Structure formats: C-alpha cells, structure tokens
Amino acid sequence: MRLALLLTLLPVSAPAAEFAFCWGGAGGHVLEGRMTVPDAALAKPLVTEADVTAFAIAGYLDGRPVGGWSLDELTPRTAWNLNFDPAAMEFVTGGYSTSPRGQAWNARGSVDDCGRPGFGFNSGAGSQDVCIDDTWRIDSVIAAETPFPVHPADSAPPCLAAPVIGTAPQSHPPPRS
Template structure:
C-alpha cells in the first residue's frame, strides 16, 4: 500500500515533487492538517529532513475552527524548523525513535521559548505533541509523544477524513 501511494505521487508529479498530506488529532478537539512536497530523489533516503522538503504548510484547528497557519515559505528568521520523516513507513518520527528531545519543530521548538510567535506552531517532543499559538503553549492540545498521525497521498480535512480522489 505504501509503495503504491509513493508511486502514485511520483507519477502524478513527474520529476517535480511527491506530495503528502497529513492530519493530527490532539486532545480537546484540537486537530492539524498539513501538506508537504518532497524532492522525489529523497524518498529513497532512510530519513527525509526539512532540507528535502520543497513545500510545507500546516493549519491548526479547535473543533473545526481555524486557529492559525504556518508555512516554511513565510518562516521568520530563526523560526524553529525541524522535520524527520520516514518515507518507507510513511510516518513522522518520534523523539524516542530518533534519540532526540524534539523530532518535529514546525514554528515551535518544544520549550515554549519559540512557540509559534507570531502565529501557529506544532512540535513533537519527548514530553508531548502539541500546539503553540501566538507565543503561548497550548498544553491542553497535547498527546503522548509516540502517538502516530495520518499521512496520506490525498488531501485530508480538519477531522482527519481523507478526500477520495475523483476522476
């Protein structure tokens, strides 16, 4: 199934980039959707990092109400930007797997010192996966660090439902 998804992305995008969509379900009605495009040659690597990503954007919600957005193209100087993705398993790697304190830092560094300010951020650290919003850590959004989340070759909605491709 994973090989089919990667092959579909590669065929659809030719030599450009492979597109992936993801959705995270946090606590208390918090969710996040996102999209990333990866250089196709990087899909053979054991770990894809932020350096292999050509497009990355996320949007955070609570009870389907948009809270904020972030993308790598508009990242301010010094914003936290760390990504570790396993293309063979189609998963974002956790700190336990990486031997790191934080394995995903998307405009949030895991310490609440660089915490989506301004805007929205997400991190996956050794304490939790959670949101930051306008410089404030949203502790109530948190999930255990080992919680997997959906990665899909097709778009997803804020409730983590996959959109079925149409002809």
C-alpha cells in the same frame, strides 16, 4: 545550438510527491497540512526539513481556524525540524523536538514561540502539542510516541476538525503550498 545551450541553463523542476497529513490532539485541537518532497529524496531512510520543498499547516480548535504556518514564513529564528520516514509513511515521533526523532514546526520544545498571531506544532520526548499565539496549549497534549501518519495527497482520508457544539462536523481542505 544557442537554444539548446540556453535550455540547459534554465532551472528544471525535479519530479516531486505531494503528501497530506492530519494530527488529532487533545481538547479539540486538530492540525492538517501538506508537504512536497522531491522524488529523489524519498529513497533516503529519513527525509528532513532540508529535503522538503513546500510545507504548510493549519490549526483548528473545536472546528474553528486558529492559525497556520508555511515555509514561506521561515526565518533564521523559526524552529524548523522535520523528520519523515518515507518507508513507514510516518513522521518520526518520540524523541527531542530538535533531534532526528522529533518535529518542530514553528514551535520549539517550550512550545511558546510560534508568533503572535501564530501557530506551530511540536513533537518532543515528552509529548506532541501545539502553540497558538505564542502560548503552549497544554490542553492539546497527547503522548509523545503517538504515531503520526502521512498519506499521498491524492488518496489522503479527510481531516475532520472537531465539531462546534450544535453544528455538524466540518471538513477543512488542507492548506495548499
């Protein structure tokens, strides 16, 4: 009887799904990442940052690592807005980065506040782009409405960073959360 009572007090992990994603910006910029979402949240029309239990991104420029960020680094001052449409299997794009139609992953709308060293991603009303070491990388900018697909982690296509001149393309494994 006591054992049964103790077992009910232990935390129980809810079943969760793991997803992988890859973003190709301009100028050789690539972002890849993973996130974990409890199965129950996937029934919602919009999964937000409040639902995500694990999240990590890594950035590459011309195939070379330039930084990363994960939920383990989240502070009250960190920009953290995520909107994922589980029915469409896409991150929502085209709206302000702090709205339900945008993304702010360690980078606000000015895209110059990701830390030094640091890396962040922003999808706002004007564009999608990255921040490296507190610097907006204007050379990474792509159109705001560009679709940003998400895949089940076990069936995601490889995310290839742009090759360094004179080398073969390299596949970088997504960060583990």
